[in-house]
Amino acid sequence: GAVVSQHPSRVICKSGTSVKIECRSLDFQATTMFWYRQFPKQSLMLMATSNEGSKATYEQGVEKDKFLINHASLTLSTLTVTSAHPEDSSFYICSAIPTPPQVPYFGPGTRLTVT
Amino acid sequence: DAKTTQPPSMDCAEGRAANLPCNHSTISGNEYVYWYRQIHSQGPQYIIHGLKNNETNEMASLIITEDRKSSTLILPHATLRDTAVYYCIVRSSRSNDYKLSFGAGTTVTVRA
Numbered sequence: 001g002a003v004v005s006q007h008p009s010r011v012i013c014k015s016g017t018s019v020k021i022e023c024r025s026l027d028f029q030a031t032t033m034f035w036y037r038q039f040p041k042q043s044l045m046l047m048a049t050s051n052e053g054s055k056a057t058y059e060q061g062v063e064k065d066k067f068l069i070n071h072a073s074l075t076l077s078t079l080t081v082t083s084a085h086p087e088d089s090s091f092y093i094c095s096a097i098p099t100p101p102q103v104p105y106f107g108p109g110t111r112l113t114v115t
Numbered sequence: 116d117a118k119t120t121q122p123p124s125m126d127c128a129e130g131r132a133a134n135l136p137c138n139h140s141t142i143s144g145n146e147y148v149y150w151y152r153q154i155h156s157q158g159p160q161y162i163i164h165g166l167k168n169n170e171t172n173e174m175a176s177l178i179i180t181e182d183r184k185s186s187t188l189i190l191p192h193a194t195l196r197d198t199a200v201y202y203c204i205v206r207s208s209r210s211n212d213y214k215l216s217f218g219a220g221t222t223v224t225v226r227a
Binding site for chain 2 (some may be wrong): 044049105
């Protein structure tokens with residue numbers, strides 16, 4: 001089946017630094033990818049929609065200047081958490097839609113810990 | 116998109132069928148029912164989806180009631196590796212927007 005990868009799988013950074021997370025569609029092209037965030041013992045919450053060649057659209061309450069999204073190619077979207085703080089520690093997951101079967105597939109997630 | 120209601124948790128015996136219910140009483144005619152599962156510390160895994168007819172694949176079967184207000188995911192022979200949180204999600208088939216809205220899901224524990 002379709003594969004979506006993320007890199008890194010886990011990262012630890014210091015407060016105030018920036019971290020970049022990559023999401024790749026390995027065997028299909030994706031004009032749209034989605035970024036979710038999941039805090040411990042909670043469900044996934046959509047953060048933003050990443051559009052190849054255009055600006056990302058953010059869900060209400062998500063700071064676009066803090067979570068920078070770049071979808072520079074049809075197989076790669078990146079999420080950069082700028083000036084990270086401990087409250088940004090979370091599990092970040094991306095998804096993409098291969099055609100067929102036009103079903104969202106998810107990456108394995110990136111565990112971010114900000115110390 | 117219609118909201119879904121699932122029981123918070125279920126226990127299942129290894130080797131037996133696991134039947135996971137989902138209520139989506141406000142579903143409209145053009146909305147699909149999707150099922151995903153999330154094993155601890157991993158991304159969600161697609162299981163199956165359907166519109167009106169029952170569906171079956173190598174992982175599971177999806178039974179949708181005739182009025183489409185509820186559905187059941189069936190894992191035919193549960194194994195310990197099926198322990199996960201299972202999410203039932205409804206999404207419009209007319210939309211090109213593949214955003215998914217996740218609820219709390221059902222935490223399924225398969226016991227030996």
